[in-house]
Amino acid sequence: MGRGTASRVLNDSPHVSPAARDAVLAAVAELGYVPNRAARSLVTRRTDTVVLVVSEPEERVFGEPYFAGIVRGIGERLAEAGLQLVLTMAGAAGGHERAAAYLTEQHVDGVLLLSLHAEDPLPSLLEARGVPTVCGGSPATSRPAYLVDIDNLAGGRSAVDHLVATGRRRLAVLAGPQDMSSGRDRLVGALDAAEAAGIDRAEVAVAVGDYSEESGRRAMAEVLAAGPPPDGVFAASDLMAVGALRVLREAGLDVPTDVGLVGFDDAAVCRHTDPELTSVRQPVARMGRVMVEVLLGRIAGREVPPDTVLQTRLVVRGSTAR
Amino acid sequence: MGRGTASRVLNDSPHVSPAARDAVLAAVAELGYVPNRAARSLVTRRTDTVVLVVSEPEERVFGEPYFAGIVRGIGERLAEAGLQLVLTMAGAAGGHERAAAYLTEQHVDGVLLLSLHAEDPLPSLLEARGVPTVCGGSPATSRPAYLVDIDNLAGGRSAVDHLVATGRRRLAVLAGPQDMSSGRDRLVGALDAAEAAGIDRAEVAVAVGDYSEESGRRAMAEVLAAGPPPDGVFAASDLMAVGALRVLREAGLDVPTDVGLVGFDDAAVCRHTDPELTSVRQPVARMGRVMVEVLLGRIAGREVPPDTVLQTRLVVRGSTAR
DNA sequence: GTGACGGATGGGAGCGCTCCCACGCTGACG
DNA sequence: CGTCAGCGTGGGAGCGCTCCCATCCGTCAC
Numbered sequence: 001m002g003r004g005t006a007s008r009v010l011n012d013s014p015h016v017s018p019a020a021r022d023a024v025l026a027a028v029a030e031l032g033y034v035p036n037r038a039a040r041s042l043v044t045r046r047t048d049t050v051v052l053v054v055s056e057p058e059e060r061v062f063g064e065p066y067f068a069g070i071v072r073g074i075g076e077r078l079a080e081a082g083l084q085l086v087l088t089m090a091g092a093a094g095g096h097e098r099a100a101a102y103l104t105e106q107h108v109d110g111v112l113l114l115s116l117h118a119e120d121p122l123p124s125l126l127e128a129r130g131v132p133t134v135c136g137g138s139p140a141t142s143r144p145a146y147l148v149d150i151d152n153l154a155g156g157r158s159a160v161d162h163l164v165a166t167g168r169r170r171l172a173v174l175a176g177p178q179d180m181s182s183g184r185d186r187l188v189g190a191l192d193a194a195e196a197a198g199i200d201r202a203e204v205a206v207a208v209g210d211y212s213e214e215s216g217r218r219a220m221a222e223v224l225a226a227g228p229p230p231d232g233v234f235a236a237s238d239l240m241a242v243g244a245l246r247v248l249r250e251a252g253l254d255v256p257t258d259v260g261l262v263g264f265d266d267a268a269v270c271r272h273t274d275p276e277l278t279s280v281r282q283p284v285a286r287m288g289r290v291m292v293e294v295l296l297g298r299i300a301g302r303e304v305p306p307d308t309v310l311q312t313r314l315v316v317r318g319s320t321a322r
Numbered sequence: 323m324g325r326g327t328a329s330r331v332l333n334d335s336p337h338v339s340p341a342a343r344d345a346v347l348a349a350v351a352e353l354g355y356v357p358n359r360a361a362r363s364l365v366t367r368r369t370d371t372v373v374l375v376v377s378e379p380e381e382r383v384f385g386e387p388y389f390a391g392i393v394r395g396i397g398e399r400l401a402e403a404g405l406q407l408v409l410t411m412a413g414a415a416g417g418h419e420r421a422a423a424y425l426t427e428q429h430v431d432g433v434l435l436l437s438l439h440a441e442d443p444l445p446s447l448l449e450a451r452g453v454p455t456v457c458g459g460s461p462a463t464s465r466p467a468y469l470v471d472i473d474n475l476a477g478g479r480s481a482v483d484h485l486v487a488t489g490r491r492r493l494a495v496l497a498g499p500q501d502m503s504s505g506r507d508r509l510v511g512a513l514d515a516a517e518a519a520g521i522d523r524a525e526v527a528v529a530v531g532d533y534s535e536e537s538g539r540r541a542m543a544e545v546l547a548a549g550p551p552p553d554g555v556f557a558a559s560d561l562m563a564v565g566a567l568r569v570l571r572e573a574g575l576d577v578p579t580d581v582g583l584v585g586f587d588d589a590a591v592c593r594h595t596d597p598e599l600t601s602v603r604q605p606v607a608r609m610g611r612v613m614v615e616v617l618l619g620r621i622a623g624r625e626v627p628p629d630t631v632l633q634t635r636l637v638v639r640g641s642t643a644r
Numbered sequence: 645g646t647g648a649c650g651g652a653t654g655g656g657a658g659c660g661c662t663c664c665c666a667c668g669c670t671g672a673c674g
Numbered sequence: 675c676g677t678c679a680g681c682g683t684g685g686g687a688g689c690g691c692t693c694c695c696a697t698c699c700g701t702c703a704c
Contacts (some may be wrong), residue, residue, distance in 0.1 A: 002654035008693060017652060034451075037427040039690035043659050047360070058394040060382075063590075068384030075411065077382060083425055087409040089397065102406055105359040129356075172541035213594070246594075268385075272535070272568075324684040329662055337682060361660035363690050 001027075010035060041107065041168065044260060050078060050295065051086040052098050052112045055120060058089050061203045064239060065267035066284055070128045070136065073288020081296060082111070085114060096122065110295045116144070118179035132298040134291050138181045146298065148291045148308045152182045155312035156189025159234040159262040162278065162314055164197040166322050168226055168232025169261050172205040174219040176236035183211075186236045205230055209240050216243025224251055231259055238263035238270055241277055245319075258319040275318030282312050294303065325359035332357060363429065364370065372400060374434045375421050377442060386533065386561060388606055392436060395610020403618055406430070417557050418444065419442065426451045432617045436460065438548040440501035444627045446610060453585040454620035456613050468620065469632045470613045474504045477602045477634035478511025481556045484636055488644050490554025490582050496566055497542040498558035505533075508558045511620070515559040527552055529578040531562050538565025546573055553581055560585035560592055563599055567641070582642040597640030598605065604634050 001023060008016045009024040027033070043045045046285045052074060054061050061067045062171040063111045071087070077262055078085050086108065090099040103126060104112055113122060127145060135144035156173075163171060173190045176183030186205045207222040209215030216235055220243065223230065229251070235241035241263030255261050255275060263270060266281035290308055297304035328395060331337050331346040349355070363369045374396060375385050383389045393409070401405050408430065412421040425433055432454040436443060440461045448455045451469060457466035485493060495512045498505030513523045529544040530538030538557055542565065545552065551573070557563035561584030568580055577597060578585050585592060588603035612630055619626035 003691080004693085005652080008653090010691080020652075034426050034428065036364070036690050037429045038360045038369070039659090040692075041360035041659095042358070042364055042661085042690080044691045046660085058390055058397060062393065065384070066596055069412070071384065072380040084408075085410075086406075088407075098401065098406075104356050106356065107359045135670060216659060313471030325661080326663085327682080330683090333662080339682060342682075345698060358660050361689090362662075364660080364691085365662045367689085370679095 003075045016053065040084055044219065045106075047107045047109055048082065049084045049086055049108050050110050050112065050292070051088055051103060052114060053103075053122065054097075054288075055090050055117060055122075056115050058275075060212070061089050062239075065269065066211075066237070066265055066282075067114070069284025070288040070291075073285035073290075074292050075288075076291035077289040081292070090122075097121075100125055100221060103131060105217045108301050110134070112291050112295060113144070117177070118142075120230075134295040134298065136287060136291050140179050140181050140245060142185045143291060146294055146304070146306055148294060148310070149181070150282045150287060150310045152185035152312075152313055153189040153192070155264065155282065156186035156234070156236075157193040158189075158312065158314045159264065159280050160190040160193035160232075161319060162316065163232035163260050163262060164199075165232060166232075166260055166320050168230075169199060170195075170228065170230045171199065171232045171234070172207070172223045172230035173204075174216055174218075174223070174233065174235040174240050175206055175208045176240075177210050178208055183208075183236060186234075187317045190234050202308055209236070211237040211240060213239040213256050214241040214297070216240025217247050218243075220244035220247040225250075229259065232263075233259055234262045236264050238265040238267045238277060238279055241279070241319075245277075246271060249276075256319050256321045262314075262320060266315050270315070270317065273319070275321070278317045278320040279315055280312045281315050283310050286310060323334065325336060325451045326599075331572075347384040348593050352452075353407060358412060367428075368584075369429045369431055370404065371406045371408055371430050372432045372434065373425060373430045374435045374616070375410045375411055375412050375425070375444065376413050377410050377418075377439060377444075382534070386559075387535075387591065388559070388587055388604075389436070391606025392518050392610040392613075395607035395609075395612075396434065396614055398607075399611040399614035403614070418442075422447055425453060431448045434613050434617060434620050435466070438502065439499070440464075454541035454617060456617040456620065458464060458609060460615050462501050462503050462506045468616055468628055470609055470616060470632070472505070472604045472609060472634055473512070474634075475511040475553050477586060477604065478508035478556070478558075479515040480511075480634065481505070481508075481586065481602050482512040482515035482554075483641060484553035485556060485582050486515065486521075488582055488642050492550065492552045492621035493521065493525075493554045493556070494529070494542075494545045496538055496545070496555065496557040496562050497528055497530045498562075500530055501592065504607075505530075505558060508556075526641045531558070533559040533562060535561040535565040538562025539569050540565075542566035542569040546570075551575055551581065555581055556584045556586075558586050560587040560599060560601055563641075564591060564595060565600070567595060567599075577641050584636075584642060588637050592637070592639065595641070597643070600633045600639045601637055603637050605632050613616045 005020050006024050009021050021226035088099050090096050111126055113135045116139045116143050123144045134146045137149050138144050138147050143259035175187040178184050194204050197199050206221045209219040235244050253259050263277045263279040266279040270279045294304050327342050327347050329615055331343050403487035410421050412418050433448055435457045438461045440463050445466045456468045459471050460469055497509040500506050516526050517523050527545045529541035531541040557566050574583050585599045585601040588601040592601045616626050
């Protein structure tokens with residue numbers, strides 16, 4: 001029995017007689033044979049491996065529910081396709097160089113990029129190297145070639161629309177990082193909605209954070225220190241909203257009576273706060289799946305849509321009750 | 323210039339003249355040459371890649387601060403050694419089979435196993451295949467060949483010692499999963515300490531959870547439903563303590579006045595609760611580093627200690643104040 | 645009975661790299 | 675001046691696999 005036949009069986013290609021197939025499988029079982037992936041990759045030029053690069057430090061990645069959702073979606077879809085996921089956190093110093101080196105050494109079929117900040121060299125570097133790449137979310141200043149994102153503009157709008165609809169007029173926005181389109185768009189959407197409701201953009205108090213709970217606390221404190229307390233607050237992430245909730249309470253303001261509070265993500269934490277948190281749900285798991293879908297298309301050389309935008313949905317809970 | 327010389331330069335082996343080295347490096351820079359890792363692996367039989375398998379679903383891994391700490395330690399130490407980390411979550415259905423297949427296909431130099439439950443076939447399978455493996459924590463029933471763990475027995479003891487020292491006598495333990503040694507030992511340690519303080523083991527209320535916040539709520543509710551409320555509660559994880567805190571408050575019991583509460587992990591969340599949470603600190607990042615250290619030793623064929631036990635330290639905060 | 649056809653099979657070639665051997669050159673020593 | 679040691683270098687061999695071509699055998703039509 002030649003190597004050719006064995007190879008055919010293991011890659012279940014046609015034109016193999018049942019007898020030969022059985023013989024090969026029996027031999028494989030008996031010898032505990034496991035094909036050498038390096039050798040296979042060397043000739044097929046594929047690795048059946050996809051890497052996810054998150055440009056944040058480990059603490060952030062593991063602390064924020066947003067990432068868990070995305071990774072789940074990615075992992076599920078990749079498993080269906082029979083591919084392995086390599087997770088890399090390139091937040092720390094030197095992480096980027098190491099990631100770039102790894103990625104270009106031709107042992108991944110494609111790359112998923114998450115949480116891109118401004119001036120990240122990775123997308124263009126990878127494109128230049130010919131590694132198929134799909135981004136989840138984009139930096140504020142540039143637009144990656146293949147992008148899956150949620151409609152942050154509409155999400156921000158829906159949050160403020162709701163605050164206004166429940167009678168709030170003195171608004172504050174605790175914005176996310178302004179070097180990411182998600183941070184910027186949520187803010188812009190919120191301001192658009194305020195304006196549409198007849199509120200001057202300049203009258204909306206804005207403080208910038210980085211999506212973390214700690215930054216939410218800081219931003220909320222900043223807003224309270226700067227002027228009269230708002231009666232409606234939109235935080236760009238649930239974690240920031242949780243931080244804000246604490247600061248508001250410490251300042252003697254009741255949520256939702258004195259202040260309506262809206263978060264973003266619709267993470268599990270929303271149901272654990274008191275009151276429960278109204279939030280803009282983003283379909284994180286689906287976003288992960290779609291990213292993989294687009295990437296698989298690119299790897300296969302198929303024509304794929306360069307941009308995919310997923311919609312958000314407002315989930316109303318106690319923190320904005322009237 | 324022959325391939326041999328080029329190879330020598332790229333692997334910076336000695337016996338290369340400076341002139342040849344410069345020439346090679348110049349050529350590399352000019353051509354944008356990147357060595358093919360598959361080809362290298364094929365001949366060296368090394369991949370410079372280590373995989374971390376966490377036997378939990380994604381949600382858990384990303385939700386629990388414990389994992390973030392371990393991964394940080396692992397990532398740091400691995401980066402120092404110039405190795406890549408592949409993160410695999412094998413919690414979902416079929417995850418184990420896929421992981422096992424991947425791991426045995428000879429593209430990882432070693433495996434780190436985390437959160438092993440009883441009857442996990444992975445450790446013995448990998449040993450049989452000759453893949454160097456190091457476990458972080460062990461299942462309740464078996465003992466992996468190479469193990470890095472924290473002293474859960476002493477940790478559980480220190481928690482109850484402290485409760486007793488602050489005058490609590492009616493104790494409850496919200497235990498972790500009993501198919502893991504960490505869950506079992508923390509409970510046993512706690513009961514040992516109770517007994518040492520003259521409290522009958524049988525009088526300590528015990529409810530079992532799985533380290534999650536939700537399970538902490540359930541376990542606390544179970545204890546409250548079963549008899550008179552305790553005045554001292556030891557939860558096997560901080561997340562469980564947070565859940566318990568909520569249930570205690572809803573039951574009209576004040577922490578720390580009516581009930582003293584101790585968690586385990588000393589996660590960031592301890593400082594975010596009200597009152598702040600007394601907790602048993604476990605050196606998670608260091609545990610990650612040590613796991614890598616042992617694994618690197620095994621990969622290099624060095625003699626390494628089969629067992630390493632790291633000590634815990636009680637951090638006292640408001641939740642046990644008197 | 646013979647020729648043509650098609651599916652199954654065996655094996656050569658080669659993927660890109662490292663390993664190692666052999667060779668050439670230089671410098672020191674007899 | 676010849677010889678030998680030793681560093682640098684070039685290139686053959688081979689890692690384990692897939693691809694593809696040539697071959698073989700069984701089948702069917704004429």
